Amino acid sequence: MLPFVSRWSGNFSVRQEFPLFQSVTGFVGAQASIVGQRFGQLATASPPPARQVYPGYTQTNLDTGVKWGPWMAILFANNITDKRALLGGGVGDVPNNAFTIIPPRTLGLNLTRTF
Numbered sequence: 443m444l445p446f447v448s449r450w451s452g453n454f455s456v457r458q459e460f461p462l463f464q465s466v467t468g469f470v471g472a473q474a475s476i477v478g479q480r481f482g483q484l485a486t487a488s489p490p491p492a493r494q495v496y497p498g499y500t501q502t503n504l505d506t507g508v509k510w511g512p513w514m515a516i517l518f519a520n521n522i523t524d525k526r527a528l529l530g531g532g533v534g535d536v537p538n539n540a541f542t543i544i545p546p547r548t549l550g551l552n553l554t555r556t557f
Contacts, residue, residue: 446530448478448498466510473503482532499527501544507552516552521545 443449457471482494502523507516524547531541 443481445483445493446480446496448480450476450478452476462508466508468506468508470506471504475501475503477501477527482530494532496528496530499525499544501525501527512556514552514554514556516554518548518550518552520548520550522547 453473453475455471455473457469459467459469462468476498477500478498480496480498482496485491485493500523501521503518503520504522505516505518507514521544525544526546527544529542529544532538
């Protein structure tokens with residue numbers, strides 16, 4: 443099995459748009475990303491140590507906002523369950539107890555203008 447590649451992964455997203463008034467449109471959305479169990483890097487030592495196993499995880503994001511003309515404002519919440527899923531690290535890395543995780547719960551506001 444290739445390092446850091448899960449056998450199964452997927453993404454599901456939904457978004458509903460609705461008119462608010464005149465040229466202003468509102469929307470709400472949700473996204474879920476599912477990543478299965480993965481194995482860590484291949485070892486070059488002899489004999490090779492056991493490969494690190496990273497458990498699968500699900501990350502859920504929500505957003506809501508408005509669009510008016512070239513402007514859009516989005517209020518978002520990423521990783522709403524605050525899951526601390528492992529992306530890499532552990533055996534074979536220096537130090538051996540260091541891991542990379544997905545970003546924690548993040549709340550924000552995004553304001554954009556199209557030119």
